Amino acid sequence: MVGLLVNQADVVEAHKATTGTQKTLDRLSFDGRRIPKPVIKRLSLYARALQKFSFAGMDKISSRELGDALGLNSAQVRKDLAYFGQFGVPGLGYYVEELRGRIKAILGTDRVVRLAVVGVGNLGQALISNSAQYAREGFCIVAAFDADKRKVGGERGGVPIYHVSDLQDKIRDLAIDIVAVAVPSGAGQLVADRAVESGVNAILNFVPERLIVPKHVHVQYVDLAIEIESLSYWLK
Amino acid sequence: MVGLLVNQADVVEAHKATTGTQKTLDRLSFDGRRIPKPVIKRLSLYARALQKFSFAGMDKISSRELGDALGLNSAQVRKDLAYFGQFGVPGLGYYVEELRGRIKAILGTDRVVRLAVVGVGNLGQALISNSAQYAREGFCIVAAFDADKRKVGGERGGVPIYHVSDLQDKIRDLAIDIVAVAVPSGAGQLVADRAVESGVNAILNFVPERLIVPKHVHVQYVDLAIEIESLSYWLK
DNA sequence: ACCGGGTTGTTCACTTTATCACAAAGGCTC
DNA sequence: GAGCCTTTGTGATAAAGTGAACAACCCGGT
Numbered sequence: 001m002v003g004l005l006v007n008q009a010d011v012v013e014a015h016k017a018t019t020g021t022q023k024t025l026d027r028l029s030f031d032g033r034r035i036p037k038p039v040i041k042r043l044s045l046y047a048r049a050l051q052k053f054s055f056a057g058m059d060k061i062s063s064r065e066l067g068d069a070l071g072l073n074s075a076q077v078r079k080d081l082a083y084f085g086q087f088g089v090p091g092l093g094y095y096v097e098e099l100r101g102r103i104k105a106i107l108g109t110d111r112v113v114r115l116a117v118v119g120v121g122n123l124g125q126a127l128i129s130n131s132a133q134y135a136r137e138g139f140c141i142v143a144a145f146d147a148d149k150r151k152v153g154g155e156r157g158g159v160p161i162y163h164v165s166d167l168q169d170k171i172r173d174l175a176i177d178i179v180a181v182a183v184p185s186g187a188g189q190l191v192a193d194r195a196v197e198s199g200v201n202a203i204l205n206f207v208p209e210r211l212i213v214p215k216h217v218h219v220q221y222v223d224l225a226i227e228i229e230s231l232s233y234w235l236k
Numbered sequence: 237m238v239g240l241l242v243n244q245a246d247v248v249e250a251h252k253a254t255t256g257t258q259k260t261l262d263r264l265s266f267d268g269r270r271i272p273k274p275v276i277k278r279l280s281l282y283a284r285a286l287q288k289f290s291f292a293g294m295d296k297i298s299s300r301e302l303g304d305a306l307g308l309n310s311a312q313v314r315k316d317l318a319y320f321g322q323f324g325v326p327g328l329g330y331y332v333e334e335l336r337g338r339i340k341a342i343l344g345t346d347r348v349v350r351l352a353v354v355g356v357g358n359l360g361q362a363l364i365s366n367s368a369q370y371a372r373e374g375f376c377i378v379a380a381f382d383a384d385k386r387k388v389g390g391e392r393g394g395v396p397i398y399h400v401s402d403l404q405d406k407i408r409d410l411a412i413d414i415v416a417v418a419v420p421s422g423a424g425q426l427v428a429d430r431a432v433e434s435g436v437n438a439i440l441n442f443v444p445e446r447l448i449v450p451k452h453v454h455v456q457y458v459d460l461a462i463e464i465e466s467l468s469y470w471l472k
Numbered sequence: 473a474c475c476g477g478g479t480t481g482t483t484c485a486c487t488t489t490a491t492c493a494c495a496a497a498g499g500c501t502c
Numbered sequence: 503g504a505g506c507c508t509t510t511g512t513g514a515t516a517a518a519g520t521g522a523a524c525a526a527c528c529c530g531g532t
Contacts, residue, residue, distance in 0.1 A: 036489065044465040048444065062509065071446055074509095075491060082511055090497040090510040106469070113468045122362035127460070129358040133421075137461050139468065177471050178464065185369075202467040208284065210307055218470040220463045224363070225373050227456045228351065228414065229280040231438040232344045232375065234454040235413050272519070298479065310479095311521060318481055326480040326527040473532100480527075491516070500507085 039080045043103055045070050046077070048137070050100040062093035109138030116176045118191050119183035120146040120161055123206055127180060129157045142174050147183075167191070171198040180204040181211075192219075275316045279339055281306050282313070284373065286336040298329035345374030352412045354427050355419035356382040356397055359442055363416060364392045378410050383419075403427070407434040416440040417447075428455075 049069050053061055063081075064074040081087055081099075084106050088094045104110040117124045124144060131141040144161045146152060152163045162170055170176070179195040181188050181203060188207030195203060201217045208226070211219050285305050289297055299317075300310040317323055317335075320342050324330045340346040353360045360380060367377040380397045382388060388399045398406055406412070415431040417424050417439060424443030431439060437453045444462070447455050 038489070040466045040469050041462060043469075044462045047465070048461070064509085069446075073491060075493090075512095076489095078509090078511065079490085086511070088510050089499085091499055091508045093509065107465055108468045108471055109465055113464070113471070115464065122358070122365045126358035126362040130460070134461055134464065137465060139464055178467055180464075202470055204463055204467060210305075218467060220467050222458065222460070222463055224366070224458070225284070225370055226277060226280045227440055227458055228349070228370065228375055228416075229283070229343055229345055229373060230276045231414055231440060231454060231456050232349045233276050233279075233342070235344055235349070235438055274519075300479085309521060311482095311523090312519090314480065315482080315520085322481070324480050325529085327478050327529055329479065475532085476530095478528090481525095483522105483524085485520105485522080487518100487520070489516105489518070492514085494512090494514100495510105496512100497510075498508090501505090502503100 033083060035083055039083060040107070042070075042072065042076075042080055043107055046080070047100060047103045047107065047109070050096055050103070051136075054096045054100060058096055060093045061096050061099075063088070065093075104138065111138075113139035114175055114177045115139055115141045115180060116143045116145065116167075116171065116174070116178070117141055117159070117180045117182060118145045118164065118167065118195075119181065119187075120144050120148075120151050120156065121182060121184070124180075124182040125156060127182065128159050131157060131159065139178075142176065143170055145170075147187075164191070167194050168198045171195065171200060176200060178202040178204060180206070182206045185209065269319060271319055275319060276343070278306075278308065278312075278316050279343055282316070283336060283339045283343065283345070286332055286339070287372075290332045290336060294332050296329045297332050297335075299324070301329075340374065347374075349375035350411055350413045351375055351377045351416060352379045352381065352403075352407065352410070352414070353377055353395070353416045353418060354381045354400065354403065354431075355417065355423075356380050356384075356387050356392065357418060357420070360416075360418040361392060363418065364395050367393060367395065375414075378412065379406055381406075383423075400427070403430050404434045407431060407436060412436060414438045414440060416442070418442045421445065 046066060049066060050061070053069075062074075063077040067074040067077045078088070081094075084102070087099050087102055101110070117127050120128070124146075128141055128144060134141070141159050144156065144159050145164045145167050146161055147164050149163065151161055154161055171179070177200070179191070179200050179202075181191050183191055185207055186209075188205060188209045189211055192203055192205070192211045192213055196213055196217055203211065203213070203217065203219045204222065205211055205219055206222050206224075208223050213219060282302060285302060286297070289305075298310070299313040303310040303313045314324070317330075320338070323335050323338055337346070353363050356364070360382075364377055364380060370377070377395050380392065380395050381400045381403050382397055383400045385399065387397055390397055407415070413436070415427070415436050415438075417427050419427055421443055422445075424441060424445045425447055428439055428441070428447045428449055432449055432453055439447065439449065439453065439455045440458065441447055441455050442458050442460075444459055449455060
């Protein structure tokens, strides 16, 4: 256990050595301003809400209406948007379609984001089969991987399943942007290492482990057990 | 759409009217102190890490070790624990098994937490089939519900599947603590309303909608599309 | 019994995030 | 085009959360 920790520290140190202190804010900044992470999450919510409003035929919307729909303060909506420019019209609000386009451009979902799912267990399958739904939001699952040879070769919901040993090649060939890790507990770090080596710098991790990755790689953790456990605190 | 919004506001107002301002902090406080939500989430992480350490044969552990294992500052670990009492021994650290027990008691996972899954789609099935894994952490999926009559009657991974029309009865009969909502988009609010009516006050929501619930009900949102979308921001 | 190393519990300072409040600004009506 | 109404963008303010520092404390060895 201690050995493992030392090992992880080594990895981090090694990375520091190769990349320098990395004071560059990569993409954490926009026009020189630093963007708080919560803002990015809300931006996604705005985009989705705007899609609904647009579908409902509204052509403009105020920060108050948008905030109310999401349970947020109107000032927060305005401030979040102000990080990226001035999109609104005083006295009128925001043009729904224009704002939606701007937000999608900021998030990078104006082009298709290419996703790979590693681990075709129940969770992996759930992700794959919801992909049609996600497609509307601008991303696409282009490949799945599993260690079980019996699953390899086929496809699920139009997504081909490869063996994990092909992960690195396919990441490059298929220009994968994001890797979703849904493998059994214990195998997460290995998959992450492979993905990072192949140039992936965004990982969605469903494995209940902390992943050690270079600083430029962003990891989103989704930990269902933790969500349930923390809910139970609020039961009488 | 506007009509919908007004409607939601009505529900909130109606609730306020029936419950008063509800200044009581319910279970947000512990011994009179208010507990920040992030603390609760970390508590779950501590519990899991301690389980591993215990399994590895360690009998005591310092805040630094625990923090390092989770990527957290040692002061934060101590402070989080201090909200609930004094569990440590200066110069020594914390006794692993004792601390784990205390945390589980605080979280309420020292007894079995009873869970229902509504919606036996891919995500619902993923939850159910992982239930053995969750069982170790102290909760148990005791029932599943679906609107599709063809799925009703059978069982998945030892969990019986009922028709959603039985939701309210079963919640009471089976003493459900938490309802996980994994139904198609659009049906989430209805399920939530039914659950709340039957006395459930903790909901795990996978549907990409904001749920309107009375103040005493706690909702955890898990929104996969948002996680992916916000990741895409950090791609070059 | 005393000393020293090591770790807790806690205070304080700092950083980050959210809310308030208002001047500046566009559109609509007359 | 003047006045009114509405809503934005933003500086000031408050709240929440995190990290550093240190006195108090406990254990084990001498």
